[in-house]
Structure formats: structure tokens, C-alpha cells
Amino acid sequence: MDELIQELHQRRETARQLGGVHKIEAQHQLGRYTARERIERLLDDGSFMELGMLNHSDVPGMEKKSAGDGLIAGVGTIDGRPVVVEAGDKTVFAGTEGNVHMRKGRMLHEYAVQRGFPIFSLGDGGGLRMPDGMGSDGISDKMMPMYLLRHGRSVPLISGIFGDSFGGPTWSAVSSDFVVQVKGTCMAVAGPRMLEMATGENISAEDLGGWKLHAEVTGQADAFATDEDEALEQMRRFFRCMPSNADEEPPLVRSEDSPERLIDADALVPTRRNRAYDMKKLVRAVVDEGSFFELKPFYGRALITGLARLGGRVVGVVANQPLVNAGAAGPDESDKAIEFICLCDSYHIPLVFLHDIPGFRVGSAAEQKKMATKIMVWNQALAWSTVPKLSVVIRKSIGAAYGNMCGPGMGADFVVAWPTAEISFTGPEVGVNVVYGRELSQANDPAAKRQELLDQWAFDSSPYKAAGKHLIDDVIDPRETRKFLCKSLELACRKNGSKSQRLLANWPTGY
Numbered sequence: 068m069d070e071l072i073q074e075l076h077q078r079r080e081t082a083r084q085l086g087g088v089h090k091i092e093a094q095h096q097l098g099r100y101t102a103r104e105r106i107e108r109l110l111d112d113g114s115f116m117e118l119g120m121l122n123h124s125d126v127p128g129m130e131k132k133s134a135g136d137g138l139i140a141g142v143g144t145i146d147g148r149p150v151v152v153e154a155g156d157k158t159v160f161a162g163t164e165g166n167v168h169m170r171k172g173r174m175l176h177e178y179a180v181q182r183g184f185p186i187f188s189l190g191d192g193g194g195l196r197m198p199d200g201m202g203s204d205g206i207s208d209k210m211m212p213m214y215l216l217r218h219g220r221s222v223p224l225i226s227g228i229f230g231d232s233f234g235g236p237t238w239s240a241v242s243s244d245f246v247v248q249v250k251g252t253c254m255a256v257a258g259p260r261m262l263e264m265a266t267g268e269n270i271s272a273e274d275l276g277g278w279k280l281h282a283e284v285t286g287q288a289d290a291f292a293t294d295e296d297e298a299l300e301q302m303r304r305f306f307r308c309m310p311s312n313a314d315e316e317p318p319l320v321r322s323e324d325s326p327e328r329l330i331d332a333d334a335l336v337p338t339r340r341n342r343a344y345d346m347k348k349l350v351r352a353v354v355d356e357g358s359f360f361e362l363k364p365f366y367g368r369a370l371i372t373g374l375a376r377l378g379g380r381v382v383g384v385v386a387n388q389p390l391v392n393a394g395a396a397g398p399d400e401s402d403k404a405i406e407f408i409c410l411c412d413s414y415h416i417p418l419v420f421l422h423d424i425p426g427f428r429v430g431s432a433a434e435q436k437k438m439a440t441k442i443m444v445w446n447q448a449l450a451w452s453t454v455p456k457l458s459v460v461i462r463k464s465i466g467a468a469y470g471n472m473c474g475p476g477m478g479a480d481f482v483v484a485w486p487t488a489e490i491s492f493t494g495p496e497v498g499v500n501v502v503y504g505r506e507l508s509q510a511n512d513p514a515a516k517r518q519e520l521l522d523q524w525a526f527d528s529s530p531y532k533a534a535g536k537h538l539i540d541d542v543i544d545p546r547e548t549r550k551f552l553c554k555s556l557e558l559a560c561r562k563n564g565s566k567s568q569r570l571l572a573n574w575p576t577g578y
Contacts, residue, residue: 082120082134086158094157099230100295102139102154105189109152109299110143117141119171126165133159136167137192140175142184145303148311151179155192157230162192164235172235183312185223187302188243193258194234219572220244220413223309227298228288231272233258240287242576244410245305245362247290247298250278254287286366286403304360308374308381309414313572316415316564322379324355326553332545338487340462343389346371346423349461350386353421353549355379362407367399369428372407374416378553380560383411385472386421389462396468397428401441404471408448412571415564417455417556420473422464422488445471448574450478454567455559457552459543460484460530466492475538480559483541483551484530490539491528 085091085101094101100108106115118141124133137160140153153172155162164172179186226243228236231253240246240254248254255276262268262275274280281288290305292298310317330352336344351359354375361373369391373384385404387394396404411418427433427442449471457480458473469490473479484490510516533539543551559565 078121085134085156086132086160090158098294099157099191101158102156102189102191105154105229105295105299106139106141106143106152108296109187109189109302110145110150111147115141115143115152118175119167122167122171124160124165125167133165133167135159136165136171137162137196138164138168138171140171145306148185148306149182150185150187150306151175152187152189154189155230155232155236157191160193160196162230162236163194163196164192165196168196169235180221183222183314185225185306185309185311187306188224188226188236188239190226190228190232190236190240190254191230192232192234192236194236219569220313220576221572222312223306223414225302225306225309227302228252228254229295229298231258233261244309244414244576245290245302246288247292247301247305248278248281248288249292249295249298253277254281282363282365284366286363286399286406289362290364305374308360308416313414313569316566317381319381320376320379322355322376326378327550329546330549332485332548336461336485336487336545340487340489343393345390346386346388346394346421346461350375350384350421353377353552354382354384359384363403367397367401367403369394370396370400370403372403377419377549377556380556380565381416382556383407383416383418384421385418387424387472389423392428394424395426395428396424396471397433398436398438398441400428401438401445404445405441405448406576408445408452409571409574409576412452412454412567413569413574415454415566417457417559417565418452418473419552420456420458420479422458422460422469422472422474423462424464424468424472426466426468442467442471446477448571449473451570452478452567453570455480455556455565457555457559458482459548459552460488460490460539461545462487463489465489475533481540481555483543484534484539485545485548486530486542487545488530488542489528490530490533 091101119135122136123130124136135156137156138153139156142149142151144150153175176186224243226240226246228240228248233255237254237256253272253276259270259272259275262270278291282291290301292301308317335349335352350371354377358376359373361371363372369388371386371388375382375384385407456473456478464472464474470477475482530539530542534542
């Protein structure tokens with residue numbers, strides 16, 4: 068027995084060396100952690116139970132060169148909550164995926180879904196391994212991993228890109244509920260070398276799939292980090308807003324920030340409607356102090372989305388940003404809203420909408436990106452969502468955008484407005500120019516004629532007319548916005564908590 072135990076310890080010690088000391092040193096020289104080091108820094112101290120430590124490639128002759136077959140995985144805890152974690156090991160065959168690697172990943176995902184444990188995926192690898200996937204027999208059992216569907220978002224999938232990642236790590240990331248990318252890494256379907264061989268295209272990794280591309284153009288990552296420690300902390304921060312699985316609500320924490328606290332509305336929002344301001348400052352003032360965690364900050368920047376807390380309860384915030392295109396939403400903002408609404412509805416996170424939108428962005432560029440379709444899909448996602456929803460018109464909400472920001476008729480528990488709010492089909496200036504354009508062009512004094520028509524078109528766009536007919540629920544004192552939201556949220560969650568019917572759980576991720 069002593070000899071057998073000694074052999075076991077020797078095998079484990081060999082496995083801990085990953086691809087070898089020199090490859091570990093090479094990883095460190097790049098300023099990067101190894102797969103095990105990342106896991107150790109992610110999880111609670113001493114909580115990691117590794118599974119498959121003694122795995123190796125099933126290709127004859129590769130057994131002693133493939134510790135773990137390029138994937139370190141197992142179960143641990145974060146803040147005492149159990150999670151499943153997997154990390155690509157760049158020191159073994161560049162983190163590529165062989166038969167055993169893929170089998171281990173599939174079994175861990177299935178176990179996580181079965182037991183209701185969130186999945187953390189730490190990506191750093193080169194996709195399907197050659198020659199394992201070559202030939203009709205090689206590829207036939209290595210198609211897109213169906214387990215990434217996660218049976219309808221039954222557990223959160225939280226991914227990080229910690230090194231150049233192609234194939235499998237990319238599939239995992241773009242199927243995730245949250246993705247953080249470390250700056251200086253690449254996330255793409257195939258790497259630059261593969262592209263050059265297959266298509267003749269010569270492109271750098273940064274231009275192919277660097278952080279700026281995914282931040283500003285694709286929206287395929289939610290957050291970005293300057294180093295690995297920051298990325299791991301962002302993954303933990305997102306996790307703290309999530310339930311462990313779809314049968315639970317997000318964790319409720321004790322808040323020291325009084326729900327009765329008034330906000331300094333005058334300092335945050337100018338009363339003149341043509342003056343811009345930073346909506347993020349208002350969001351931070353309304354939610355529990357220090358709780359706002361913005362998602363996709365560089366993508367679709369005229370719309371703000373993020374997680375926060377109100378009275379200790381997790382909420383999803385959707386707010387227009389007047390600093391960008393006056394807050395008008397375009398195709399990217401629409402995609403951003405759709406994905407965020409689906410996320411919140413799938414994990415029982417109430418939604419809070421803060422309106423200041425002059426309408427949707429129009430023009431040939433928007434139409435070429437299917438603006439009409441995106442508006443309606445946003446509308447449909449909102450209509451299908453069943454989490455509690457609260458809606459506040461801050462300064463303006465114009466046209467169809469009024470509905471897409473959860474105006475009346477879109478299932479909100481309450482729709483209220485500030486006294487500064489302007490609610491209408493379109494602004495008077497636009498309406499007059501459209502209807503009387505020819506008459507204005509032929510007038511002796513176009514400016515005087517426009518003013519005359521504007522006076523005739525002085526429809527009451529203030530919130531009082533809608534409030535008087537009970538088309539909205541109330542007009543509130545701006546200073547009491549936080550107080551209203553905290554109280555309304557507790558009412559909305561009184562019977563069933565924040566539980567939704569999860570009608571959007573099977574909506575494709577990364578729409």
C-alpha cells in the first residue's frame with residue numbers, strides 16, 4: 068500500500084508541473100498566471116477540489132506530455148458558494164482541445180447544471196487540437212458543444228479571456244452571461260496564422276480580436292481589465308449579483324444606504340432640455356452607494372446597462388445617455404438592450420428604466436443595420452419579460468422609444484415621471500418641419516412663420532396630462548427618486564420575490 072500511495076503522489080506531483088517548468092516560466096515571463104494559479108486566485112483559499120488531475124491525452128505516445136490534457140478543472144467556492152471552474156492550460160499543447168480535454172469539460176458542465184452550480188471558464192487556448200479533430204471520424208464527435216446551451220440558462224456561465232483564445236474558449240465566451248477580456252489578448256474564431264494559411268489575410272491578433280474591437284464594434288465582451296487580477300475580481304463581482312441557479316433569486320445583502328435618502332437632482336440633471344448631462348452620475352446617486360457595475364461601457368454608448376442594488380436587492384438598470392447622440396438609440400444600443408433584458412429576466416433580476424431619449428436614431432446607416440427589426444425585437448423582449456419592472460421618465464421620452472424604455476403598456480409595475488419630463492410622439496420642431504416644410508420654405512419670414520406654427524403646435528407634452536388621465540402612475544419629486552424606487556421594488560417583490568417566468572431563458576445569448 069505504501070508503494071501505491073507513493074506512486075499516486077508522484078503522479079500528482081508530475082501533473083502539478085503542467086507542461087513543464089520551462090513552459091511555466093515562459094507563461095510568467097509574459098506576465099501571465101498559469102491555469103492553476105488563476106483558479107487559486109479566483110476561489111476561496113483552499114477550496115479547490117480538482118477533478119481529472121491525472122488525465123492525459125488518449126493519443127498513443129502523448130501520455131507523458133499532456134498533463135490534464137490541457138484543461139484544469141474542478142469544484143470550489145467563492146464567498147462560500149459552490150462553483151465549477153475550468154481553465155485552459157497554455158503550457159500543454161498551447162491549450163488546444165483534445166479528446167480527454169473536451170470530455171472533461173462536457174462532464175463538468177453537465178455536473179454543474181445537475182447540481183445548480185455556476186460555471187467559471189478561464190479561457191487561454193488555441194481551439195481544437197490537430198490531428199485529434201482531423202478526418203470524418205475526428206470531427207464527427209467534436210462539433211459545437213451542445214452543453215453550452217446550459218438547458219436554458221439554468222446556471223450562470225461566467226467567462227474570462229486571459230490569453231489568445233480561439234475555437235472552444237471563444238464559443239464558451241460568446242455563449243456566456245458575462246465575459247471579461249484582459250487587454251493584450253485576442254478572442255476570435257481562428258488565429259492569425261490559420262487565417263493567413265486559409266484565406267491569405269495577414270492581420271495582427273489585436274486587430275483580429277483585441278479588446279477594442281470587442282469593446283466598441285462587436286459588443287462580444289462585457290468588461291475589460293488591465294491585468295488578470297482585475298479580470299478575476301470583475302468575474303467575482305458579477306457573480307455576487309447572480310443567483311447560483313435559475314431556481315434561486317440573486318443574493319439579498321444588508322445595505323447601509325438608507326432607502327429614504329434624497330438625491331441632489333438639481334445638481335445632476337439640468338432643467339433646460341437641450342443641455343446634456345452624464346446619466347451615469349444620476350444612476351450612481353439613485354442606487355445603493357458603490358453598487359453600480361456597468362456592462363458593455365464602450366458599446367452602444369447612448370444606452371447604459373448595468374447591475375446595481377436598491378435596498379440591498381439586485382436590479383438591472385437600463386438608462387439613456389444624453390452625452391452620446393443626445394441619448395438616441397441606434398442598432399448597437401438595441402442589441403445591447405435585448406441581451407441585457409434577457410439576462411435579467413432569466414436570473415430573476417428586476418429592471419429599472421430611466422428615460423431621457425429623443426427617439427431612435429434614423430438614417431441610411433441605421434436602416435442598413437436593420438433598425439426597424441432591432442426596434443421590434445427589443446420591444447418583443449421587453450414584452451416577454453416577467454421580472455418586476457419600474458420606469459421613470461427623467462427628461463424626455465419620445466415616440467416608439469417611450470415604449471421600448473418600458474413606458475405604459477409594457478408590463479411595468481409602475482411608470483412615473485419627473486415634472487421636467489416631455490412625453491410625445493415627436494418634438495414640435497421636428498413635427499412642424501415635416502408637416503409644413505414647403506410652406507416654411509416659401510414664407511417671406513421663415514423664422515416668424517416657424518414660431519407661429521410652433522405656438523399652434525404647443526401640445527401639452529408635460530407629464531401632468533398623462534397623469535391626469537391615469538396613463539402614467541404619478542409625477543414624483545425628483546429628489547425622491549431613490550425613495551420611490553426602493554419602496555416600489557419591495558412592493559413588486561412582496562408576493563413572489565423577484566422571480567420571473569423565465570420566458571426569455573432560451574433566447575440566444577449574444578443576440
